[in-house]
Amino acid sequence: MSAFVEVLSLGGTIFMTEDARGESARPDDDAGARLLAAVGGDVELRPRALANISSSDVRPHHLRAVLESARAAVDSGAAGVVLTHGTDTLEETAFLLDRFWDREAPLVVTGAMRPASAPGADGPANLRDAVRAATAPSARGLGVLVVFDAHAHLADRVVKASSRGVSAFASEPSGPLAIVGGEDLRLLHLPLPRPARSGGLPPDRFPAVPLLTAGLDEDLALLDHLPAEALAGLVVDGVGMGHVSPAAMPRLRRLLGEGVPVVVAARPFGGGTSTHHYGYPGSEVDLLDAGAVMAGLLPAPKARLLLQVLLASGASADGIRAAFEAYAS
Known part of the structure; x- marks a missing residue:
């Protein structure tokens, strides 16, 4: 043929x-x-x-x-x-x-x-x-x-x-x-090895994973009106290297404490998230200490899709963290 x-x-x-x-x-x-x-x-x-x-x-x-x-x-x-x-x-x-x-x-x-x-x-x-x-x-x-x-x-x-x-x-x-x-x-360059494939097919329906954007004076108060049981996960498009307002941290800690995975991406087009540059309240170090996962080089929309696919497949917290580490910056 x-x-x-x-x-x-x-x-x-x-x-x-x-x-x-x-x-x-x-x-x-x-x-x-x-x-x-x-x-x-x-x-x-x-x-x-x-x-x-x-x-x-x-x-x-x-x-x-x-x-x-x-x-x-x-x-x-x-x-x-x-x-x-x-x-x-x-x-x-x-x-x-x-x-x-x-x-x-x-x-x-x-x-x-x-x-x-x-x-x-x-x-x-x-x-x-x-x-x-x-x-x-x-x-x-x-x-x-x-x-x-x-x-x-x-x-x-x-x-x-x-x-x-x-x-x-x-x-x-x-x-x-x-x-x-x-x-x-x-x-123009040699690509890095591809992350592991999921196999099979995408889910019929994606789990509910809102994407919220951090910014000046944004304390993510909307989370007060979204009960944890209504969220399979959350993605935050953070400022800088993946930062949020200190006022948002109690709400994110509450979700994380209730077992809701939170992934934080970086709003800027280039550079991705960090894991160690800043240690103030709402920084990447503070978020990681609270249990959040950093999206690395993945922009927020892709981070959301990856989290949805992982949740649909029943991935554990460790499995989610490992999947995002493949995109670490």
Whole structure:
């Protein structure tokens, strides 16, 4: 059986068109066929539409369908798999899929910042580059990649850095993994070993894990109205290296004392959380002493997903801590 690339689609801007004024982009079921025809190339593309929705509407069952379809395609001879997806939550989907992707063949996620009907639409080039990455020898064994604007990013590192520009994605702290072009990737650095895979499929439903943002004079008083039994866990997007107001500490200590896992991420784009730089009330040292877990290089949305997957699998407190240590900064 000759090699091919399976092109799965959940929709997103790449498969949207605008109204007559060039505004208000909406899903267009015909945009996918036009896009695939525009890409062309020597590789056989086998499209399969799983949904045509905005990325804010992606649910766990969509991601289960992606994994099942992608695994089946690779097991049937696909050289790799491409997934088109809206950009708003693309980094989260890529990260979650990477936790479960257990094939050597690449699973490449891409999308577009400009609708298919817009002048200078970036979807065709991104899809072409994603197909190239899906067949690239250097991409094998790297897990899930995000390809955008001629660059490939690791799922663990990629973040959406612009809400408007076509160079919408970046990787911190390493920068992009590779430049996409020709028959193989041009690697810019060697990636670290991938953290352990979870196996199986994502949960049908994610446990309730709110994400709260720390900031000036933020004492997380909302927690007074959220009983511990209503929370499976909590993620706090902390300031600096992962800090909260001293006034928030009694509330976090209460949750931790009741057995609710608390993970603290860092709001700044680069650098991640620390474990030892500061020892004042509300600092990372204070949080660790209280029993919190630091997210390391994971931004808060990815930390939330990881905690949800761990909780759904019944992970212990030690198991949760060990999983996050793989991302220590």
